[in-house]
Amino acid sequence: MLMTRIIPLLLTCVLGFPCASEAATTPAELASTLNDHRSVRGPDEEKAWAVLSGPLQRLEPMPDRAAASYQNLWPGMDSWEQATAWSASQDGLAEAVAEASDRIKFGLAYGREAMTSDEIAAGLLVDLGDSDQIIRPQFIYLKQIDRLLQWIVVEANRMIDAGEVEQGVDLLIDGVFLMRLLADREFLDEKSWAMDRLIGMLEVLRDVMYRNQDQMPAELLRRISLKDMPAVRPDRARLFIPEHDRLVCRTFLENAFDEIYGADAEKFPRVYTELQANAEPLSRFGARRRWESLRDGHDALRSSLDRLDQVYDDWWRRWRVNPTSDMGQMILAKLSQFEIMNQARFAAMLVAIQDMQGLFDLRDDLVLAVNATATSAALASYVQDRDVYPADMRFIYGITGSKDHDKDIHDLDYRGFVYRVPKVRKSIDVGRTRVWIEPGMGLLYSVGRDGVDGLAARHLDVESGGDLVLWPPPQTLVREHLKAAP
Numbered sequence: 001m002l003m004t005r006i007i008p009l010l011l012t013c014v015l016g017f018p019c020a021s022e023a024a025t026t027p028a029e030l031a032s033t034l035n036d037h038r039s040v041r042g043p044d045e046e047k048a049w050a051v052l053s054g055p056l057q058r059l060e061p062m063p064d065r066a067a068a069s070y071q072n073l074w075p076g077m078d079s080w081e082q083a084t085a086w087s088a089s090q091d092g093l094a095e096a097v098a099e100a101s102d103r104i105k106f107g108l109a110y111g112r113e114a115m116t117s118d119e120i121a122a123g124l125l126v127d128l129g130d131s132d133q134i135i136r137p138q139f140i141y142l143k144q145i146d147r148l149l150q151w152i153v154v155e156a157n158r159m160i161d162a163g164e165v166e167q168g169v170d171l172l173i174d175g176v177f178l179m180r181l182l183a184d185r186e187f188l189d190e191k192s193w194a195m196d197r198l199i200g201m202l203e204v205l206r207d208v209m210y211r212n213q214d215q216m217p218a219e220l221l222r223r224i225s226l227k228d229m230p231a232v233r234p235d236r237a238r239l240f241i242p243e244h245d246r247l248v249c250r251t252f253l254e255n256a257f258d259e260i261y262g263a264d265a266e267k268f269p270r271v272y273t274e275l276q277a278n279a280e281p282l283s284r285f286g287a288r289r290r291w292e293s294l295r296d297g298h299d300a301l302r303s304s305l306d307r308l309d310q311v312y313d314d315w316w317r318r319w320r321v322n323p324t325s326d327m328g329q330m331i332l333a334k335l336s337q338f339e340i341m342n343q344a345r346f347a348a349m350l351v352a353i354q355d356m357q358g359l360f361d362l363r364d365d366l367v368l369a370v371n372a373t374a375t376s377a378a379l380a381s382y383v384q385d386r387d388v389y390p391a392d393m394r395f396i397y398g399i400t401g402s403k404d405h406d407k408d409i410h411d412l413d414y415r416g417f418v419y420r421v422p423k424v425r426k427s428i429d430v431g432r433t434r435v436w437i438e439p440g441m442g443l444l445y446s447v448g449r450d451g452v453d454g455l456a457a458r459h460l461d462v463e464s465g466g467d468l469v470l471w472p473p474p475q476t477l478v479r480e481h482l483k484a485a486p
Contacts, residue, residue: 024255024267027129031111034128034244039186040109047107048100048181055096056144057122059151062086070149071200071475074207075157076483087155094171097152101177106185108141134251135278136352137244139190145182149175149197153204160208165215172208173228176201180232186244188354195362198232202369206376206473213380218400221381225401229374234366241319241356246312249352250305256348257301268295268348276351291347299345307346308353311337315356324414367409368446372470374405375417379442379471389442393419410468412451417470419444420456428469428477429458435477444471 035041044050061067066083073083108126109115115125124144129135152175159168179201182194209216209224233239256271258264269291276287299307314337321328338355375393378401382390390396393416397403406416419442426437437443445456446468453467459474460466 024132025134025251026132027111027134028113030134030248030251031109031113031128033247034110034186035114037186037244039105039184040107042105042107044107046104048103048105048178049107049109051096051100051103052148053119053124055090055093056124056141056148057118059090059093059144059147060086061147062150062154068150070146070153070197071204073150073153073157074211074479075161076479083154084158087151087158090151090155093151094155094167094174097148097171097174097178101174101181103181106181110137133274134248134255136275137187137189137248139187139193142190142193146197149179149201152201157208160212160215165212166217166220169205169208169216169220169224172201172205173224176205176228176232183234183239186242188242188245188356188359191242192359192362195234195359195366199362199366199369202373203473203475206373206471207476209377209380210472210476213383216380216384218381218384221377221384222400225374225377225381225405229370229377229405230402232370234363234370236320236363239363239366241312241315241359243312245353246308249308249349252352253301253304253308253348257304259301262300263295263298263348265295268298272348272351279351294344294347297344298348304346304349307337307341308349311341311349311353314338318360364409368468371405371407371409372417372444372446375401375444376471377401378405379444383442389421389440391421393417408446410446410448410451417444417446418453418456418467426456428456428474430469430474430478431459433478433481435474435481437472442471443469445469 063079063082063086066077066079066086068077074080077083108124110126111128112120112125112130119125122144124141127135127138127140152171156168156171156175159165159171176198179194179198183191183198185191185194205224209221252271252275256264256268269288272291273288276291298304318332318336321331323329323332336355336357338353341350343350375396378396379389381400382396385400393406397406403416407414408417421440421442422437423439425439426443427434428437443456445459447453448460448466448468450466456467456469458466459469
């Protein structure tokens with residue numbers, strides 16, 4: 001009996017397959033694999049990070065009195081003078097952002113070993129753990145990227161107020177394309193974060209276009225509509241599902257399993273207790289007992305790896321289908337492989353990867369934001385040329401805008417946005433605030449996730465369903481209303 005157990009083990013080790021004594025993958029080894037990916041590998045001339053690292057290390061936080069989310073920074077806010085004094089003091093940062101946005105990849109390497117001591121001290125790294133214990137990746141550098149977005153928004157508005165309209169708008173566009181580079185990163189958390197910030201920067205751009213429309217050259221607005229927005233490319237042929245989470249999940253599995261005997265009695269509970277506790281510190285108490293109880297009933301390594309591939313293959317199939325086609329609707333109507341996965345047999349996978357459905361919804365929101373910004377810029381350009389809003393959206397096609405971007409992804413038939421020019425004063429409820437559209441103002445909105453045209457009586461955010469007012473920007477109308485209130 002003993003010999004029958006030893007022989008397969010010896011054969012496994014001799015042939016090069018994993019065996020119980022094989023050393024686990026370390027954070028440095030995982031980083032080396034991640035950094036050999038095309039999204040990181042290559043000369044510095046291709047990478048935005050090579051340009052941004054130094055300026056980001058020197059970028060100080062906003063003054064406490066002026067600090068706010070980048071979406072809530074605007075010239076009418078309290079402490080705007082302190083904010084602009086801070087932004088104006090950052091010499092050379094606008095040039096760095098412009099150069100970085102022209103690179104072909106973001107290019108930040110993963111792991112501590114790839115970063116300088118100055119970068120680590122400034123919090124500019126993706127931490128994979130130290131010594132021999134891999135942790136769930138920590139994207140520490142994103143905090144400084146948020147600070148950079150604050151600076152871009154404040155400085156762009158400062159430049160526009162100073163009469164440098166095109167330079168200020170170009171800085172915002174550079175910020176948009178920098179976030180688009182970041183949206184090509186290969187971890188779900190990075191990609192989701194970047195797509196969310198990209199949507200937010202497009203909202204800021206629409207706010208700036210509306211508040212400064214009298215100063216905005218028609219040709220600049222036309223360029224935004226016909227050149228800049230088409231280049232964002234959030235479509236399924238250019239924006240892809242991230243793959244690094246799969247690689248990290250595979251590494252956790254291989255570190256915790258024996259190829260022959262399944263979940264290792266010591267490694268399995270240790271690896272997954274640390275992984276769970278890293279994400280949920282309060283769950284450490286009792287976590288090891290949970291993973292010890294799950295070990296015996298968990299599927300073997302090969303079966304787990306096969307199921308991991310099935311989950312990702314299914315996500316890729318869903319990502320690429322046309323949701324308006326019969327085939328696409330049939331595929332999307334079924335539960336995903338992730339949703340039907342047995343929670344006991346594949347518990348190790350469920351704690352290491354997240355459901356991608358949120359990314360699908362985020363992509364829809366990004367497509368809508370790009371289309372909304374392109375169409376809004378086209379309307380604004382038309383007004384600058386003719387001093388009146390078009391009576392029908394068809395009047396802008398091929399002149400200031402494209403029909404390709406006048407599409408509402410929430411419309412059940414994927415038709416254009418709803419567009420009206422009210423002949424009488426019209427109210428819109430934005431949260432608890434009622435704002436007004438004056439007669440003759442073009443009103444552009446999406447029917448929202450519920451697919452029902454509510455006549456823009458209420459603007460609701462993307463989480464709540466209902467109509468989504470796009471132009472004029474509802475947040476701008478609220479700010480103006482509150483600023484004018486006694």
